[in-house]
Amino acid sequence: ESVCYQFNDKMVRWLSKTKKILLSANTNIGPTQKHPKSLLLEWANKHKVSQPITNFTEKHDYIKDTKKWIAKVYFCGKIESAEASKKKDAELIACKRLLKEVYDGNIQPYQ
DSSP states (O other), X not given: OOEEEEETTEEEEEETTEEEEEEOTTOOOOTTSOOHHHHHHHHHHHHTOOOOEEXXXXXXXXXXXXXEEEEEEEETTEEEEEEESXXXXXXXXXXXXXXXXXXXXOSOSOO
């Protein structure tokens, strides 16, 4: 059983006398915090599963004269997609959603 407390936008979880600091899914990425994709990579290496794969698609809106990027991130059988004006922002949003799924326990290493 885990007990969770909210401190400074970080979630601290105590699991069997081991203290782990996990980023909540709604925190902003600062200079000292890790990118959600790197946290997914660490989790994948720890559990010996394949790394997340990102595919980008560029979408043009000729009426508004803008372009959007769609990032699809595949990880452990789950697919998350996000749309933003920059590639890195779209990937960040999709990875945050997947990281939240990992922290909630919805993604297991062997499904």
